[in-house]
Amino acid sequence: MSNVPADLKYTKSHEWVRALPDGTLEIGISDHAQHALGDLVFVEVPEAGRVLAADEACAVVESVKAASDVYAPLAGTVTLGNPQLTGEPQAVNSDPYGSGWLFRLKPAAGALAAAALLSAAEYQKFLDAEAG
Amino acid sequence: MGRKTPLFRLHQELNARIVDFGGWDMPVQYSSQIGEHHAVRRAAGVFDVSHMCVIDLQGARVREFLRHLIANDVAKLTTPGKALYSCLLKEDGGILDDLIVYYLEERFYRMVVNAGTRDKDLAWIRTHAAPFAVELSERTDLAMLAVQGPEARAKAAQLLAPAQATAALALDNFVGRELGPWFVARTGYTGEDGFEIMMPAADAVPAWRSLNSLGVASCGLGARDTLRLEAGMNLYGNDMDESTHPYESALGWTVALAPPQRDFLGRRALEAIRAAGSARKLVGLVLEDRGVLRGHQQVLVSGAAVGEITSGTFSPTLERSIAFARVPAGTGAAVQVDIRGKLLNARVVKPPFVRFGRSLITQSEGPQAP
Numbered sequence: 001m002s003n004v005p006a007d008l009k010y011t012k013s014h015e016w017v018r019a020l021p022d023g024t025l026e027i028g029i030s031d032h033a034q035h036a037l038g039d040l041v042f043v044e045v046p047e048a049g050r051v052l053a054a055d056e057a058c059a060v061v062e063s064v065k066a067a068s069d070v071y072a073p074l075a076g077t078v079t080l081g082n083p084q085l086t087g088e089p090q091a092v093n094s095d096p097y098g099s100g101w102l103f104r105l106k107p108a109a110g111a112l113a114a115a116a117l118l119s120a121a122e123y124q125k126f127l128d129a130e131a132g
Numbered sequence: 133m134g135r136k137t138p139l140f141r142l143h144q145e146l147n148a149r150i151v152d153f154g155g156w157d158m159p160v161q162y163s164s165q166i167g168e169h170h171a172v173r174r175a176a177g178v179f180d181v182s183h184m185c186v187i188d189l190q191g192a193r194v195r196e197f198l199r200h201l202i203a204n205d206v207a208k209l210t211t212p213g214k215a216l217y218s219c220l221l222k223e224d225g226g227i228l229d230d231l232i233v234y235y236l237e238e239r240f241y242r243m244v245v246n247a248g249t250r251d252k253d254l255a256w257i258r259t260h261a262a263p264f265a266v267e268l269s270e271r272t273d274l275a276m277l278a279v280q281g282p283e284a285r286a287k288a289a290q291l292l293a294p295a296q297a298t299a300a301l302a303l304d305n306f307v308g309r310e311l312g313p314w315f316v317a318r319t320g321y322t323g324e325d326g327f328e329i330m331m332p333a334a335d336a337v338p339a340w341r342s343l344n345s346l347g348v349a350s351c352g353l354g355a356r357d358t359l360r361l362e363a364g365m366n367l368y369g370n371d372m373d374e375s376t377h378p379y380e381s382a383l384g385w386t387v388a389l390a391p392p393q394r395d396f397l398g399r400r401a402l403e404a405i406r407a408a409g410s411a412r413k414l415v416g417l418v419l420e421d422r423g424v425l426r427g428h429q430q431v432l433v434s435g436a437a438v439g440e441i442t443s444g445t446f447s448p449t450l451e452r453s454i455a456f457a458r459v460p461a462g463t464g465a466a467v468q469v470d471i472r473g474k475l476l477n478a479r480v481v482k483p484p485f486v487r488f489g490r491s492l493i494t495q496s497e498g499p500q501a502p
Contacts, residue, residue: 038354039166041446042424042453060472062424064165064446065354086422 002032002127005097010123011073016097017117020104024079025112028101029061029070032127034093038063043089045081045103052076052105054115059102061092074115076105133157137182138275138333142340146350153353154248156183161352169358169448171349172322173489176281178343179351183247186271186330187257190240197264198233198241200396201257203378205388209235213307215319218386220245220253221398225377225405229253230368230386232319234308242315244276246368260397274315275336279348280326280359282489285318287346288327291339292316300327321356323363323487358445361454364416364483370427371414371442371456377402379410380458382483410461414442416483417455417467418493421476425455430470431478433463441469449486450493456483 004010009017014033018026034040042062052058052072059070059081081103085091092100118126134157143150148159159180161168171177189198198206204218214235220228229249234242245253258268279288289297296311303309308317308328315330331339344350357367364382366372372381379387379402387402388394419425425444430437444455455478459467468475485493 038161039164041166042422044423062446064169064358064448065160067424067426 002030002035003097004030004032004120004124004127006120008097008120009073009117010120010126011071011117012126013071015070015073017073018097018101023106025074025076025105025107026101027070027073027103027105028096029092030123031096034096034100037061037068038065040089040092043085043092043102045085046078048078048080050078052078054111061089061102070102072105073117074105075108075111077108078103079106080104135183137180138336139180139182139340142337143180143350148350148352151353154183154246154250156247158183159350159352161354162350165352165354165358166448168349168351168355172281172324172351172355172359173449173486174282175347175349176279176284176287176326176343177349177351177355178340179278179280179353179356180275180336180340181278181328182275182333182336184276185245185247185250185253186274186276187243187245187254188240188269188271189243189261189266190269191264191266192239193264194239194241194266197261197266199394200264201260202231202233203387203396203398203402205394205396206233206235206241207394208388209233211307212236213303213309213317215306215308215317219372219378219383220256221378221396221402222374223398223401225398225401226374227368227372227376227378227381227383228256228374230366230372230383234317236310242271248369271330273333274330275333276328276330277336277339277343278320278322278326278328278356279343280320280322280324280351281348282324284324284326284348287343287348288316288329290346291342303327321363321365322359323365323484324359324489357443358448361443361445361456362447362449362484362486364485366414366456367443376458377405377410379405380412380414382414382456412439412458413461413463414456414458415463416481416485417441417444417457417469417478418450418481418485419453419455419469419476419478423453423471423474423476425453425469425471425478431457431459432468432470432475433459435475437470438463438467447485449489450491454485454493
């Protein structure tokens with residue numbers, strides 16, 4: 001059973017979104033996603049200042065087996081890519097909702113309202129349906 | 133739903149992730165692919181390789197047949213049990229498969245071919261065996277376990293009766309022997325010492341459990357792939373296939389052109405290629421920049437695409453990415469690889485990258501030699 005924290009929002013492509021106090025969003029991949037990928041050995045995060053469209057491929061997580069794209073859950077401007085992942089890609093495996101965050105985003109005007117993000121319960125239901 | 137080995141239920145019980153491999157439902161990993169890789173480099177691991185196709189060949193003319201069928205020469209095998217690695221070639225020199233053949237008795241050889249090529253191999257071998265009256269039997273009754281790593285032989289020997297254990301531990305490299313109902317061979321696909329053991333299907337589950345209880349880690353095909361790549365061993369379908377010949381696949385050493393009168397399948401084509409010089413070669417790459425090399429990425433020299441990666445991965449032992457790539461024969465020491473539109477620097481090296489747990493690659497790039 002994978003861990004799906006109740007205080008986060010999710011996407012069907014297995015990203016999670018956390019609202020930070022300063023109005024920016026922190027984004028990572030779910031516990032389910034990191035488990036499915038296996039041991040991560042390389043993570044490429046977007047640079048600060050990069051402007052992302054919703055659903056744009058903006059980060060790459062690579063396990064021994066394969067490379068997978070991470071998509072922007074909504075439109076916005078990157079404020080920070082997680083610098084720690086260069087040397088410690090395995091943080092995404094060991095702490096996907098904490099030190100394994102990928103990047104922070106300042107949402108574009110109206111983008112948060114426009115994004116059809118899933119609640120934890122909805123994401124859990126989505127995972128159950130995928131597994132079934 | 134693919135074919136299943138006698139160990140399939142045990143793999144499920146051990147929470148393996150199952151994937152399709154050559155039409156078989158096989159375990160790709162149990163817990164951590166990197167953990168399984170290190171277990172083999174540092175201690176011992178066991179792989180289910182029962183999907184591989186074991187073919188027994190018998191008949192008065194079986195040696196003569198094999199000297200015609202494969203590109204390496206079974207006349208090199210003079211002691212019973214000795215194994216030989218070879219390519220199976222088409223007339224045009226394209227590689228149908230790679231295989232291991234064991235010389236068991238004057239009229240009895242055993243061959244192990246890849247799972248994904250089973251059907252075409254059997255059809256090809258049967259066609260060419262007919263004039264030699266060689267009888268083929270596929271040993272679907274056997275399971276095969278590969279026990280690999282510095283502690284593998286000592287652990288696996290504990291599964292045998294004392295006299296058999298002594299005999300197993302006395303086996304030379306690349307030699308196999310019947311020990312009771314098991315055929316134990318000192319072979320493998322990891323760059324470590326170890327055994328590959330063929331056994332009646334019913335023995336496989338108890339043998340696996342016993343190995344686990346002796347501390348031998350269950351290992352999946354994921355770790356098998358990173359181990360073989362580090363060890364500089366080709367994978368059929370990735371690094372060579374029917375459209376490539378041995379000289380552009382780093383397999384020239386497996387082609388026996390001497391004696392000149394041995395007329396094996398593909399010989400004329402290979403002689404012509406050798407006379408002209410192979411236009412391409414298969415080399416090892418070590419990525420100098422951060423990233424992971426993968427199959428089909430483009431290899432560039434001076435900004436121009438010259439070749440392609442055939443297999444690439446992250447090397448858990450070297451903690452950097454390594455690959456095989458097919459490039460023009462004159463390619464020098466420095467190339468670039470296109471990874472998602474970025475050109476990253478890679479160094480051309482001669483595999484193997486790792487043997488017996490040790491890196492054979494210098495870690496730092498240093499200044500380029502003039």
